[in-house]
Amino acid sequence: MKNNINPATAIKTLEQFGEFGGVNPSITDSATFTFLSEEEMIKTFHGDSEGCFLYSRHWNPSNRYLSEALAAMEGTELAWVTSSGMAAITTTLLQLCNTGDHIITSIITYGGTYAFLANYLKKFNIEITFINISDIDSIKRAIRPNTKVLYTETMTNPLLQISNIPELSKITKANDITLVVDNTFAPMIFSPYQLGADIVVYSMTKFINGQNDCVAGAICASEEFINAISNVNDGTAMLLGPVLDPLRSSSILKNLGTLHIRMQKHSENAMYLAKKFTKIGLKHIYPGLPDHPQHELMKTMMNKSFGFGGMIAIDLETAERAAPFMELMQEKGVGYHAVSLGYFKTLFSNSGKSTSSEVPVELQKENGLSPGLIRFSVGLDYNIKRSYKLIKQCLTELKYI
Numbered sequence: 017m018k019n020n021i022n023p024a025t026a027i028k029t030l031e032q033f034g035e036f037g038g039v040n041p042s043i044t045d046s047a048t049f050t051f052l053s054e055e056e057m058i059k060t061f062h063g064d065s066e067g068c069f070l071y072s073r074h075w076n077p078s079n080r081y082l083s084e085a086l087a088a089m090e091g092t093e094l095a096w097v098t099s100s101g102m103a104a105i106t107t108t109l110l111q112l113c114n115t116g117d118h119i120i121t122s123i124i125t126y127g128g129t130y131a132f133l134a135n136y137l138k139k140f141n142i143e144i145t146f147i148n149i150s151d152i153d154s155i156k157r158a159i160r161p162n163t164k165v166l167y168t169e170t171m172t173n174p175l176l177q178i179s180n181i182p183e184l185s186k187i188t189k190a191n192d193i194t195l196v197v198d199n200t201f202a203p204m205i206f207s208p209y210q211l212g213a214d215i216v217v218y219s220m221t222k223f224i225n226g227q228n229d230c231v232a233g234a235i236c237a238s239e240e241f242i243n244a245i246s247n248v249n250d251g252t253a254m255l256l257g258p259v260l261d262p263l264r265s266s267s268i269l270k271n272l273g274t275l276h277i278r279m280q281k282h283s284e285n286a287m288y289l290a291k292k293f294t295k296i297g298l299k300h301i302y303p304g305l306p307d308h309p310q311h312e313l314m315k316t317m318m319n320k321s322f323g324f325g326g327m328i329a330i331d332l333e334t335a336e337r338a339a340p341f342m343e344l345m346q347e348k349g350v351g352y353h354a355v356s357l358g359y360f361k362t363l364f365s366n367s368g369k370s371t372s373s374e375v376p377v378e379l380q381k382e383n384g385l386s387p388g389l390i391r392f393s394v395g396l397d398y399n400i401k402r403s404y405k406l407i408k409q410c411l412t413e414l415k416y417i
């Protein structure tokens with residue numbers, strides 16, 4: 017079921033009231049739920065009852081509200097919220113794959129995802145082929161009879177490549193493969209399910225929550241898939257138990273209500289900096305500028321009102337040049353030298369040394385990840401001109417420009 021509703025409008029038109037008419041849904045502060053009849057409880061265990069809550073690892077009302085809002089945003093039938101982004105990714109992949117199956121994945125992904133695929137899944141004898149997600153022929157060549165999943169990020173971490181979701185979807189649909197897409201870098205900007213993905217995963221730790229006060233994740237998919245992961249007998253989510261705490265669900269739901277405005281401002285500020293970086297000849301990657309190799313592709317895929325996102329990567333060539341620059345930026349108040357993204361303050365880190373350090377150095381090099389690459393998550397700065405001036409001062413002081 018595809019819809020054409022703008023993701024922000026889809027969330028805004030939901031009516032989710034609290035028990036006593038509160039404008040926010042009531043918070044579930046219970047692990048277990050009572051049943052009036054034994055018969056109803058038995059039916060619930062068999063998955064045959066509608067609307068009954070059984071136990072909070074399975075479902076609870078607060079998680080249900082947040083899941084419904086996320087499903088509305090993506091246009092999927094349902095969603096399930098997890099205790100971290102990694103929990104969303106690992107639950108999805110472990111549900112889809114059995115021993116002996118095969119996954120094709122973009123080589124450029126979040127470091128934890130890379131490590132899970134490259135190192136952890138060996139335990140289950142699940143085979144992985146790493147490909148360049150922009151090289152469609154290499155994907156077609158990698159398909160085998162036991163290929164179950166094609167995995168990618170809409171906007172890859174940290175090189176900000178844009179995956180051609182409609183094209184990938186054609187390939188997966190023709191070969192009975194599930195297309196799983198991590199949209200953490202670009203919520204609202206992209207609606208991967210609408211573009212042909214089967215399952216959309218998120219680290220809500222980043223833009224969706226936006227406050228850096230917790231880790232959380234989400235799986236947006238068909239009702240059939242969500243029911244399968246939460247099945248009491250063999251569901252990966254039910255049995256491994258990576259459920260989100262309902263108190264957190266309710267706080268994330270409130271932050272979701274401002275996501276569209278935050279995305280617009282992140283994008284506006286990042287675009288300002290990217291244009292300035294171009295002007296002073298600082299090597300950088302930003303998909304919002306025409307010199308980005310997938311700029312035109314992004315324009316055909318995006319929901320236009322949210323801009324090109326808040327992520328920029330700059331390249332200072334070596335880690336030795338990147339280190340003092342990041343330290344000086346923090347000292348001058350540009351933002352924080354920290355991993356993660358989607359915060360209201362600007363965050364920056366050297367990807368090769370931090371969030372992509374799980375990727376072996378030779379592979380980093382081979383795939384264009386420069387050792388001097390600094391990933392910026394541009395914040396909601398009120399005065400971005402001032403922030404740029406501070407960045408420029410740092411570059412000048414270190415004699416980089």
Ligand SMILES: *Cc1c(COP(=O)(O)O)cnc(C)c1O
Binds near residue numbers: 100102126128232
């Ligand atoms: C942070 C991140 C993850 C992991 O999420 P956690 O909430 O830290 O578990 C996965 N994918 C991407 C793209 C991320 O940035």
